[in-house]
Amino acid sequence: MTLVYYIFRSFQFLIFIRVILSWFRLERGNSFSDFVYDFTEPLLSRLRIVLPMGGMGLDLSPILAIFLIDLVMNIVLRLLFTYSIGGL
16 A cells, blocks of 8 residues: 555655746756656646636646545545555
């Protein structure tokens, strides 16, 4: 179960890093920022369709993404625990 937990938490951490990176002007071509962007954009772009920009251009999709990832993680971990799959 810990592997599943760390996978979900890592994805949340990447979204948090992306929010922090958005505060700085980094040129495309930076391998770290490109990795974070490429890994998180598929989820965030879908959430932006559902959740339009807030007032003054505030993008709330990372907050919703972190919340949804936490919700899905709790459901998956509860199912794994219930059916005793254990050592994942």
